[in-house]
Amino acid sequence: MSSGPHRKSVGLAYLLLALFGLFGLHRLYLGRSLSAAGMAAITVLSIPLIWSGLGLLGFVATGTWALADALLIPSMARETKEGMPALA
Template sequence: MTLRAPRRKSVGLAYMLWALFGLFGLHRLYLGRTLSAAGMAAITVLSVPLIWSGLGLLGFVTTGTWALADALLIPSMTRELNDPVPGA
């Protein structure tokens, strides 16, 4: 049985997922950050029926701000995943 090296993740694909589905956290799911991806998706989905109340708007502002911050973090998240620190 041979062990395969895990596939390297693409910054370009991460940005494409971010651009299309950023509020749902698909870029985070692609980069192996499943818990935070689930959190973003849950906040976004729960905000839809609450859009006309302050809670819905607050939810979209939260995930929107989170997604904008991720635009700056995607290269480092990808690098961290592709080139883990040896011995750590």
């Protein structure tokens, strides 16, 4: 495999997930800007609502999403390397 301009590091994606997973920076890095913006919006909107059930629900949603991404990162990076279109 060549290391062209579209090659993404799985290790860096996991580091971004560990540090900023609730904000979706790992998804942004892997070329999934729409879903990254969605994760960030849910997290940011949940911060002022943290003491209500709605804020907690937002964090549970993005936290679950980030945990699922921990399993999906290798395939997302592979799709990015192969030039396959990222849908979300």
